[in-house]
Amino acid sequence: MSDYLPVFALTRGETVESVHFGAIAICDNRGNLLWHYGNPDTITFLRSTAKPFQALPFVEAGGVEHFGLTARETALICASHSGTDEHVAVAASIQRKAGVTEDDLLCGTHPPYHQETAERLKAAGEEPTPNRHNCSGKHSGMLAFARMIGAPTADYVNPSHPVQQRILHTFAEMCGLAPSQVALGTDGCSAPNFAVPLRSAALAYARLCDPSALPPARAAACRKITAAMTAYPEMVGGPGRFDTALMRLGGGKIVSKAGAEGYQGIGLLPGALGSGSPALGIVFKISDGDARKKARSAVAVEILRQLGALDETQLQALASFGPRFPIHNWRKLQVGEGYPVFAEIDAREQV
Amino acid sequence: MSDYLPVFALTRGETVESVHFGAIAICDNRGNLLWHYGNPDTITFLRSTAKPFQALPFVEAGGVEHFGLTARETALICASHSGTDEHVAVAASIQRKAGVTEDDLLCGTHPPYHQETAERLKAAGEEPTPNRHNCSGKHSGMLAFARMIGAPTADYVNPSHPVQQRILHTFAEMCGLAPSQVALGTDGCSAPNFAVPLRSAALAYARLCDPSALPPARAAACRKITAAMTAYPEMVGGPGRFDTALMRLGGGKIVSKAGAEGYQGIGLLPGALGSGSPALGIVFKISDGDARKKARSAVAVEILRQLGALDETQLQALASFGPRFPIHNWRKLQVGEGYPVFAEIDAREQV
Numbered sequence: 001m002s003d004y005l006p007v008f009a010l011t012r013g014e015t016v017e018s019v020h021f022g023a024i025a026i027c028d029n030r031g032n033l034l035w036h037y038g039n040p041d042t043i044t045f046l047r048s049t050a051k052p053f054q055a056l057p058f059v060e061a062g063g064v065e066h067f068g069l070t071a072r073e074t075a076l077i078c079a080s081h082s083g084t085d086e087h088v089a090v091a092a093s094i095q096r097k098a099g100v101t102e103d104d105l106l107c108g109t110h111p112p113y114h115q116e117t118a119e120r121l122k123a124a125g126e127e128p129t130p131n132r133h134n135c136s137g138k139h140s141g142m143l144a145f146a147r148m149i150g151a152p153t154a155d156y157v158n159p160s161h162p163v164q165q166r167i168l169h170t171f172a173e174m175c176g177l178a179p180s181q182v183a184l185g186t187d188g189c190s191a192p193n194f195a196v197p198l199r200s201a202a203l204a205y206a207r208l209c210d211p212s213a214l215p216p217a218r219a220a221a222c223r224k225i226t227a228a229m230t231a232y233p234e235m236v237g238g239p240g241r242f243d244t245a246l247m248r249l250g251g252g253k254i255v256s257k258a259g260a261e262g263y264q265g266i267g268l269l270p271g272a273l274g275s276g277s278p279a280l281g282i283v284f285k286i287s288d289g290d291a292r293k294k295a296r297s298a299v300a301v302e303i304l305r306q307l308g309a310l311d312e313t314q315l316q317a318l319a320s321f322g323p324r325f326p327i328h329n330w331r332k333l334q335v336g337e338g339y340p341v342f343a344e345i346d347a348r349e350q351v
Numbered sequence: 352m353s354d355y356l357p358v359f360a361l362t363r364g365e366t367v368e369s370v371h372f373g374a375i376a377i378c379d380n381r382g383n384l385l386w387h388y389g390n391p392d393t394i395t396f397l398r399s400t401a402k403p404f405q406a407l408p409f410v411e412a413g414g415v416e417h418f419g420l421t422a423r424e425t426a427l428i429c430a431s432h433s434g435t436d437e438h439v440a441v442a443a444s445i446q447r448k449a450g451v452t453e454d455d456l457l458c459g460t461h462p463p464y465h466q467e468t469a470e471r472l473k474a475a476g477e478e479p480t481p482n483r484h485n486c487s488g489k490h491s492g493m494l495a496f497a498r499m500i501g502a503p504t505a506d507y508v509n510p511s512h513p514v515q516q517r518i519l520h521t522f523a524e525m526c527g528l529a530p531s532q533v534a535l536g537t538d539g540c541s542a543p544n545f546a547v548p549l550r551s552a553a554l555a556y557a558r559l560c561d562p563s564a565l566p567p568a569r570a571a572a573c574r575k576i577t578a579a580m581t582a583y584p585e586m587v588g589g590p591g592r593f594d595t596a597l598m599r600l601g602g603g604k605i606v607s608k609a610g611a612e613g614y615q616g617i618g619l620l621p622g623a624l625g626s627g628s629p630a631l632g633i634v635f636k637i638s639d640g641d642a643r644k645k646a647r648s649a650v651a652v653e654i655l656r657q658l659g660a661l662d663e664t665q666l667q668a669l670a671s672f673g674p675r676f677p678i679h680n681w682r683k684l685q686v687g688e689g690y691p692v693f694a695e696i697d698a699r700e701q702v
Contacts, residue, residue, distance in 0.1 A: 002356070005353070011536075012396055012537070013537065014536075015394065017396050017546070018612045018613065018640040019372070019638045045363055106682070107681065184364055185365075185366060185686060186363070186364065189681060190684060195363070195368070262369065286639075287369060287370045287639075289369040289643060290639075291641075292640060329541060330461050331541050335537040335539075
């Protein structure tokens with residue numbers, strides 16, 4: 001548990017007041033650890049950062065073609081969406097095509113992340129339904145996969161269900177691990193989730209972004225997923241969300257997927273750091289879970305800034321997410337600031 | 352910034368998912384460091400944990416008698432209250448006695464911490480006024496102090512204002528520090544706040560709880576403050592708040608005052624650990640600020656449990672605050688748990 005080092009500080013006046021700890025791993029698609037901060041072997045859960053891999057066996061098996069899914073729908077299957085009406089409509093469309101209904105979803109319910117939508121529902125006395133849940137796309141994909149392979153649609157979140165077994169095996173392969181090396185836990189949405197070393201998850205992201213060494217069907221599925229996510233970033237997150245903003249700026253070269261409890265995965269596609277640059281998988285964890293919701297995006301921006309993945313204009317466009325931000329008090333006076341505190345990344349020299 | 356060690360872990364399945372870091376210091380009233388975890392010399396802000404000391408010079412100068420303040424009003428001056436109608440009425444009463452008004456308060460505004468009150472105001476389209484601010488009692492006390500010593504009531508939060516200078520000097524003395532050794536910052540409520548080593552703040556809490564070695568006027572003021580806080584714990588916090596619950600159970604022997612950003616001060620009065628036990632000051636910081644609002648109270652309960660300050664019945668009554676709690680997902684399934692991870696306290700043997 002002391003695998004973590006200080007990654008983000010918050011000051012008041014001239015004094016550091018608070019410190020978030022974390023660990024970072026950056027790998028290429030051969031599993032070379034190019035840079036790390038804290039212990040890259042720290043084992044923790046990917047949470048929603050796993051979503052592209054939870055979609056992968058379905059896409060690899062031909063699910064997109066089988067059900068005639070659009071790229072927007074594919075993006076939603078990889079999403080932690082904001083629960084807007086648009087997101088709900090896309091989830092419902094996947095369900096129609098797959099011959100399932102919202103009632104089949106076992107994700108539970110929570111108010112939409114999108115504040116305006118949440119307030120509108122509340123004012124109307126409308127309870128959020130499962131399609132508003134940020135994971136409804138993922139669950140719709142799992143149900144579609146169950147349909148496609150003739151598995152039961154009931155209890156599809158059971159770790160022994162064929163869909164979950166296929167997901168586990170595919171995810172483990174992407175990480176370069178045996179399934180038995182992947183620790184399981186139950187996610188917020190009741191689906192199985194995976195804990196692996198940060199470096200293994202970084203490898204999985206690097207392979208997702210440059211799958212050229214993978215078997216052709218797997219490689220094609222990876223490309224379909226990253227193409228969908230980067231073409232429809234508003235499906236993967238929502239208005240004002242970091243993943244959405246970053247992928248919009250990334251010109252198809254950056255895949256970004258946050259997970260709960262301060263986890264973040266970012267994949268750089270070949271060429272993202274300039275002509276001929278290799279794919280990179282960047283994975284980090286804010287150890288405390290970042291309930292403040294400030295440290296993770298700031299650390300992400302700082303990593304990308306240090307790697308040279310973002311130019312000045314892109315950094316300006318992301319400035320509300322970090323890397324530095326002012327801290328204001330109840331009278332709107334600036335009383336301090338927040339900023340990343342990890343050392344200069346030297347991975348750039350190695351790529 | 353690596354002064355912190357893991358203090359609280361959250362699991363998912365069998366795997367630790369998230370870790371809060373922190374540091375703890377326990378001192379007696381002679382400044383002996385009886386136990387520590389992490390670096391007891393970690394310097395950070397007390398935030399609202401400083402409130403009893405911000406009230407101290409006012410009480411010591413005879414402010415309570417001068418304005419005919421009740422113990423409930425004195426408790427509110429030391430409070431981070433929940434902004435209920437009752438809290439607002441007590442703040443207004445202090446203001447009437449001091450000849451100031453709510454309009455003189457420079458704390459700014461925020462929705463009341465008390466959820467029902469916040470929702471009621473919102474439904475009525477009523478904007479929260481400064482008296483709803485958790486610090487309105489403290490600010491009322493500062494204004495009363497300014498009145499009493501003939502200082503201006505405008506700009507009373509300026510660090511050079513006589514009231515703030517008296518507070519700084521008194522706080523520094525309680526910490527066994529020179530005023531120049533106290534780092535300043537602006538609090539959420541715009542008043543000056545203080546950063547000192549954890550062990551210095553722990554000494555200040557131990558002296559507050561056993562002021563017998565302090566000059567008589569200071570000692571009497573300390574006793575007046577701890578008596579007011581422990582007699583009216585609902586004034587110091589509010590419904591469902593940890594400080595309130597703990598002081599209610601403490602039978603006048605435990606003073607508890609949280610601060611923002613994961614800071615906590617607890618003072619044990621003589622005899623709290625059994626007949627003849629000395630006063631203890633317990634101070635700790637959750638490094639990341641504990642925005643989740645789970646780790647701090649759980650760590651506090653665990654420290655008191657290990658010290659033997661709480662019996663089984665008291666621990667049962669505090670069980671919703673910790674030390675362990677289950678983690679549930681959106682479908683109310685238990686998916687993990689949270690628990691303190693610091694080593695056994697050996698201070699008990701030394702006291």
